[in-house]
Amino acid sequence: MKILNNNNYTFNIDKFTPVECSLKVENFFNEFGFCVFENVIPQNKILQVKEEILVADKKIRDNLELYKKELKAGKSDEELLNDKNLELRESKYKNRPPKPANDIIWLKEYSNYLANEHIVEFAKKILDDHLKISQLHIKNIASQDNLSKSNIKLDDFGLPRIINGNEKTREWHTDWPHDPWAYGAGNENENIGSLRLPYPDFTFGLVMLWFLTDTDENSGGTFIVPKSHKFKDNPRVSTNISVVSPIEDEIQIKAKAGSVFVQDTRLWHSSSINLNKNQKRVAVLNRWYPWWLSVDDYAPQSRFNVVCRPLSKNDYKNLPEKLKPMLSHLCPNVKDLIQKPLLERSSKAVKSKIKQYKEL
Numbered sequence: 001m002k003i004l005n006n007n008n009y010t011f012n013i014d015k016f017t018p019v020e021c022s023l024k025v026e027n028f029f030n031e032f033g034f035c036v037f038e039n040v041i042p043q044n045k046i047l048q049v050k051e052e053i054l055v056a057d058k059k060i061r062d063n064l065e066l067y068k069k070e071l072k073a074g075k076s077d078e079e080l081l082n083d084k085n086l087e088l089r090e091s092k093y094k095n096r097p098p099k100p101a102n103d104i105i106w107l108k109e110y111s112n113y114l115a116n117e118h119i120v121e122f123a124k125k126i127l128d129d130h131l132k133i134s135q136l137h138i139k140n141i142a143s144q145d146n147l148s149k150s151n152i153k154l155d156d157f158g159l160p161r162i163i164n165g166n167e168k169t170r171e172w173h174t175d176w177p178h179d180p181w182a183y184g185a186g187n188e189n190e191n192i193g194s195l196r197l198p199y200p201d202f203t204f205g206l207v208m209l210w211f212l213t214d215t216d217e218n219s220g221g222t223f224i225v226p227k228s229h230k231f232k233d234n235p236r237v238s239t240n241i242s243v244v245s246p247i248e249d250e251i252q253i254k255a256k257a258g259s260v261f262v263q264d265t266r267l268w269h270s271s272s273i274n275l276n277k278n279q280k281r282v283a284v285l286n287r288w289y290p291w292w293l294s295v296d297d298y299a300p301q302s303r304f305n306v307v308c309r310p311l312s313k314n315d316y317k318n319l320p321e322k323l324k325p326m327l328s329h330l331c332p333n334v335k336d337l338i339q340k341p342l343l344e345r346s347s348k349a350v351k352s353k354i355k356q357y358k359e360l
């Protein structure tokens with residue numbers, strides 16, 4: 001394999017216009033399945049955004065815990081929605097339970113950068129002109145003082161998760177819709193669907209990890225297997241792959257705070273243990289999809305999965321204008337319409353054929 005390091009997978013957005021940047025990155029991304037955009041969050045804003053994430057992380061966890069507690073105490077959905085101590089939001093679908101509010105409501109400063117022009121242009125180039133951000137959550141990694149044998153526990157959805165480990169610990173997987181565990185395994189109330197193997201050679205979604213701390217082999221850098229987005233296999237189903245051990249061709253992402261790591265959802269990747277005793281790895285993760293993918297059609301009774309956590313009309317109103325198009329699909333009271341570039345595309349297609357019809 002071509003030697004890969006941060007010098008050839010990192011693209012400094014300050015050097016290019018959004019269109020130039022997308023053109024420059026596209027081939028690399030298609031070949032290797034990932035890239036890093038540098039300087040997306042300006043250096044002078046990093047501390048502020050990082051502090052905001054740390055504060056939000058606690059509020060989001062507390063909100064989830066309180067929701068679970070009050071649900072257990074027998075409160076109705078109406079009571080839960082009206083509870084002033086809880087930040088729950090109505091689903092845009094009738095007869096679905098309320099979900100915790102989308103994390104973006106606690107990330108006001110971060111929301112100013114999420115629709116960065118270079119990032120949006122690139123996502124449009126790879127996916128389509130009408131985009132949906134359907135998952136968004138904080139993904140910090142606490143530093144681990146004592147390395148230990150890998151330990152697993154089953155999470156609330158019955159899926160195995162590693163809770164601590166050492167520098168050799170891995171949790172290889174691909175992301176939805178290329179995640180065969182589908183957030184719920186055999187549970188029809190939680191399973192959100194997954195594509196069957198072998199996967200078509202096509203990018204269905206982009207995973208973005210926004211780093212607010214420098215990340216490398218000592219600081220929670222994500223492990224990836226370059227080019228694995230083209231493999232005809234998946235680590236979560238293959239009997240030949242150990243999902244919990246290193247893979248020969250793996251590399252670990254190195255990126256400066258303010259960078260965004262972007263990967264095809266098919267790329268094999270794994271979180272790492274944060275060996276930096278002095279600091280948490282601070283990051284926000286989001287998953288972007290084209291307009292046509294069924295991002296929220298299933299698991300209609302799930303309260304706690306991270307899929308399409310809703311926004312109220314008021315939350316939506318307070319979003320930065322340029323972010324609204326990617327989040328309008330989360331709001332019950334906002335019309336989610338096919339967006340202008342697609343309307344223009346259709347309109348142009350019709351106009352181009354009218355002459356032929358008239359000549360009949």
Ligand SMILES: [Fe+2]
Binds near residue numbers: 174175269
């Ligand atoms: Fe993942």
